[in-house]
Ligand code: NAD
């Protein structure tokens with residue numbers, strides 16, 4: 549039995565990850581550390597916390613006393629650091645918070661792990677480490693910057709971040725590698741492309757578009773909608789992380805992506821068409837519409853769910869044009885491949901949102917409306 553400290557697991561990917569672990573592995577006990585910022589929601593993982601195999605602590609990854617006390621209490625074997633400020637638009641509004649959480653928070657976790665796990669020194673003065681320990685950093689393809697029409701990010705692509713978010717994630721990665729090179733700390737890093745799936749906070753493109761369609765609101769597409777993202781179903785990402793934690797080589801970076809490039813405008817059009825189709829084939833889904841115009845057949849109409857909802861708005865500052873991952877290394881070394889094709893994954897995702905509007909209402913019940921108005925004011 550190994551004990552994992554999983555940070556940020558009340559957020560989108562971390563929550564999917566602990567659900568994946570609990571479902572597929574019996575040899576892991578999980579302690580979650582999450583600050584429950586606007587992006588974290590305890591309800592998302594409430595059913596997973598049983599205080600036996602899965603325990604929850606609310607707190608900041610930057611709080612050294614707290615993190616030290618958790619290491620002392622649980623004797624972690626593995627740390628998986630998901631916790632971060634993750635939204636590029638918010639990083640343009642408030643870069644400082646991204647520095648504090650993503651850089652200082654990561655360095656704090658590294659130092660706490662070092663303190664807990666070092667057993668002595670070797671002849672050259674390098675620290676020696678407790679057997680079987682591992683620090684894993686969940687990173688992003690955004691550290692590589694932006695691609696033109698051709699090419700892919702490999703693990704050797706130079707780091708060239710543009711946004712305050714990606715600059716902070718890059719700095720965190722550099723600290724992780726510095727702890728490996730300087731202290732021989734057993735670390736791994738995964739750099740993944742855009743995830744989609746259940747529990748995605750509706751400030752990111754796909755869940756925001758779904759939410760706005762159901763409310764009959766305009767669908768804001770930044771710039772001309774030609775930017776490309778490489779979409780990966782979240783459970784495939786979770787599986788990749790677990791493979792790297794168990795079998796990945798120490799000191800290595802693994803890119804994770806699914807060769808699934810789409811322009812933003814195509815994603816938005818596909819989401820509109822899929823919601824329209826699902827509500828045609830299964831009219832009971834229309835009960836989740838917030839914009840209700842009754843038709844003569846006694847059902848809410850859906851003819852207004854069409855491309856006319858799209859509105860092109862002012863572009864994101866420093867908007868990266870294209871991301872695309874070359875996942876050859878993780879495929880060849882660890883046998884990982886994305887199991888969920890996009891056509892299946894996007895329908896599963898949209899159906900999840902149609903069936904889980906209570907979750908959407910719960911996570912947007914805070915100051916979400918203020919955020920939305922601020923973010924799209926003047927666009
Ligand atoms: P998210 O914003 O949905 O969740 C982040 C979680 O971290 C939340 O639960 C939040 O409460 C918690 N958190 C924030 N600050 C904290 C702090 N100081 N201490 C403790 N907890 C804190 O993010 P996500 O989309 O699930 O992303 C998770 C990780 O994966 C991030 O590191 C992100 O950079 C990376 N990533 C995300 C994507 C993606 O497409 N979403 C792709 C590649 C990599």
Ligand code: DAU
Nearest residue numbers: 634635636688689690741742751752753768769770775812
């Ligand atoms: O590539 C991995 C990254 O993917 C992660 O590291 C980030 O944490 C995650 O948020 C995501 O970043 P993006 O900026 O790519 O995701 P977002 O959903 O914010 O935007 C996706 C694309 O859609 C991007 O080109 C901007 C555009 N967009 C976004 C929103 C919210 C719009 O056109 N309209 C919108 O309203």
